[in-house]
Amino acid sequence: MMNAMHIMIVEDDETLAREIKDFLMRWGYHAVIATHFDNIIEDFLNYKPHLVLMDINLPYYDGFYWCTQIRNLSQVPIIYISSRNDDHDKIRAMVQGGDDYVDKPFHLELLKAKIEAILRRTYHYKVKDQMRINQDIYYDKVKGSLYYQDHEIHLTKSESQIICLLLESQGEIVSRQALMEALWNTDEFISDNSLTVLISRLRMKLKEECHSEIIETKKGQGYYIL
Amino acid sequence: MMNAMHIMIVEDDETLAREIKDFLMRWGYHAVIATHFDNIIEDFLNYKPHLVLMDINLPYYDGFYWCTQIRNLSQVPIIYISSRNDDHDKIRAMVQGGDDYVDKPFHLELLKAKIEAILRRTYHYKVKDQMRINQDIYYDKVKGSLYYQDHEIHLTKSESQIICLLLESQGEIVSRQALMEALWNTDEFISDNSLTVLISRLRMKLKEECHSEIIETKKGQGYYIL
DNA sequence: GCATAATATTACATTTTTGTAATGTTATGC
DNA sequence: GCATAACATTACAAAAATGTAATATTATGC
Numbered sequence: 001m002m003n004a005m006h007i008m009i010v011e012d013d014e015t016l017a018r019e020i021k022d023f024l025m026r027w028g029y030h031a032v033i034a035t036h037f038d039n040i041i042e043d044f045l046n047y048k049p050h051l052v053l054m055d056i057n058l059p060y061y062d063g064f065y066w067c068t069q070i071r072n073l074s075q076v077p078i079i080y081i082s083s084r085n086d087d088h089d090k091i092r093a094m095v096q097g098g099d100d101y102v103d104k105p106f107h108l109e110l111l112k113a114k115i116e117a118i119l120r121r122t123y124h125y126k127v128k129d130q131m132r133i134n135q136d137i138y139y140d141k142v143k144g145s146l147y148y149q150d151h152e153i154h155l156t157k158s159e160s161q162i163i164c165l166l167l168e169s170q171g172e173i174v175s176r177q178a179l180m181e182a183l184w185n186t187d188e189f190i191s192d193n194s195l196t197v198l199i200s201r202l203r204m205k206l207k208e209e210c211h212s213e214i215i216e217t218k219k220g221q222g223y224y225i226l
Numbered sequence: 227m228m229n230a231m232h233i234m235i236v237e238d239d240e241t242l243a244r245e246i247k248d249f250l251m252r253w254g255y256h257a258v259i260a261t262h263f264d265n266i267i268e269d270f271l272n273y274k275p276h277l278v279l280m281d282i283n284l285p286y287y288d289g290f291y292w293c294t295q296i297r298n299l300s301q302v303p304i305i306y307i308s309s310r311n312d313d314h315d316k317i318r319a320m321v322q323g324g325d326d327y328v329d330k331p332f333h334l335e336l337l338k339a340k341i342e343a344i345l346r347r348t349y350h351y352k353v354k355d356q357m358r359i360n361q362d363i364y365y366d367k368v369k370g371s372l373y374y375q376d377h378e379i380h381l382t383k384s385e386s387q388i389i390c391l392l393l394e395s396q397g398e399i400v401s402r403q404a405l406m407e408a409l410w411n412t413d414e415f416i417s418d419n420s421l422t423v424l425i426s427r428l429r430m431k432l433k434e435e436c437h438s439e440i441i442e443t444k445k446g447q448g449y450y451i452l
Numbered sequence: 453g454c455a456t457a458a459t460a461t462t463a464c465a466t467t468t469t470t471g472t473a474a475t476g477t478t479a480t481g482c
Numbered sequence: 483g484c485a486t487a488a489c490a491t492t493a494c495a496a497a498a499a500t501g502t503a504a505t506a507t508t509a510t511g512c
Binding site: 107109110112113114116117120121127129141142143144152156157160161164165168182185 | 333335336338339340342343346347353355367368369370378382383386387390391394408411
């Protein structure tokens with residue numbers, strides 16, 4: 001997780017840019033949002049990204065223009081994003097040195113896959129099976145462990161399952177019932193309290209080893225992460 | 227895993243079609259390869275797929291033709307695949323009722339993401355975090371368990387890790403060293419034999435509970451699955 | 453086909469994980 | 483603010499997982 005790939009987002013819709021950035025970070029990338037829409041090249045040279053996400057509609061000049069400008073300097077892969085949902089744009093994007101194209105509103109999974117595909121072939125980058133919780137903490141699906149500042153926090157199997165379930169629902173509340181059904185076969189009767197104890201132990205581990213308290217309770221509804 | 231989504235592959239290159247089919251099955255889909263290139267509609271009506279992967283270059287009629295024919299009958303999502311790598315094709319594909327487009331040779335991850343994105347939005351299909359080993363067996367990353375004919379085979383944490391590592395390298399040999407490095411921190415000195423024992427126990431579980439022996443040894447090199 | 457290094461198996465002691473009972477603590481509606 | 487149900491904590495016994503030693507079995511080069 002040390003050498004995260006750098007991605008530059010060129011998108012003037014601040015809300016969207018922010019949202020994309022959050023997801024990129026959640027996926028383990030380092031991301032910045034370009035700010036000088038009159039001179040993207042400046043941002044580009046400062047940040048030296050491994051990949052650029054380029055909106056087409058921009059103030060001053062459009063995405064195609066900046067793509068051409070960047071191509072004069074570098075072969076960095078560029079993925080266009082566009083809300084116009086316009087075949088003409090798509091066609092131009094494909095012809096004009098862009099590496100791929102996604103429509104807004106896009107499926108985040110698809111964006112992720114495109115980014116991964118491009119990084120893999122451009123930099124022989126090995127995509128990791130990880131989910132980032134915040135700056136310091138991520139979960140590794142293969143190891144079934146958490147990592148705090150890149151050092152492993154060992155989780156028991158049930159603990160991994162809980163973390164994984166909470167992470168999968170991306171901050172949404174997961175009911176105690178849902179957790180219990182996922183953890184134990186419905187035919188065995190397990191005390192309701194067992195889940196409470198599991199959560200408790202997991203929280204203690206998080207507090208002591210990650211110095212953070214990421215599991216929240218919504219009384220009567222369930223638990224959520226964030 | 228019961229009601230797997232059905233995907234029809236319309237591709238006359240048998241090797242490629244076979245390869246795609248294998249991957250689709252590995253990802254948990256049910257897949258068939260169309261055979262009547264003079265009458266794809268027959269295959270379509272027989273199989274009733276949830277999604278069609280459509281090559282553009284075909285004998286008799288091209289993919290665009292069949293897309294139009296299918297559109298007369300159904301709104302089933304269609305993803306074009308093409309080797310021509312030709313902008314003209316891409317453009318036509320996009321205009322002509324196809325839902326997406328992938329180039330050959332395509333990144334399998336990308337194909338997977340596109341299929342998932344489309345199934346998700348078309349059928350509100352929840353994509354599962356699973357890796358299929360064969361017809362009967364799959365591994366679930368959230369549970370960290372194997373499933374044999376849809377019933378859970380509980381794995382210990384180390385066992386899940388081994389299965390996961392072997393699965394990730396898709397049939398390639400994984401060296402004992404690599405496995406040990408993944409399982410234990412390099413600073414603790416763990417007997418070489420511990421891995422052997424782990425593999426042994428895992429194999430016994432597979433034999434007794436899954437009635438299959440999927441972990442192979444390549445002496446001096448490592449282990450692989452299949 | 454034999455030697456031998458690599459891998460397998462078995463059994464066992466140790467450590468972890470587990471579920472629950474008993475007991476505390478909180479949020480929420482009234 | 484009080485009652486109460488929902489959740490939290492602690493401690494502990496039972497069960498499961500783990501690592502290793504001792505021993506057995508294989509594949510491979512010669």
